Amino acid sequence: MSACAKCTSTDLVRIAMTLSGAPVTFGHCRTCEHRQWHSAADGNDLRLPDVLSQVAS
Numbered sequence: 241m242s243a244c245a246k247c248t249s250t251d252l253v254r255i256a257m258t259l260s261g262a263p264v265t266f267g268h269c270r271t272c273e274h275r276q277w278h279s280a281a282d283g284n285d286l287r288l289p290d291v292l293s294q295v296a297s
């Protein structure tokens with residue numbers, strides 16, 4: 241699926257999670273420590289504030 245949005249490395253740790261009933265994939269770049277989230281349903285990037293608001297709710 242994804243490369244790091246920051247450094248374009250494909251060496252990512254991927255963890256599938258569910259947020260508010262929606263499947264998402266958390267990616268952690270081994271190269272630059274960037275963290276990113278993708279919707280598992282449509283592959284769109286999720287912005288971190290959106291993710292955090294879902295976690296908090």
Ligand SMILES: [Zn+2]
Nearest residue numbers: 244247269272
């Ligand atoms: Zn990176």
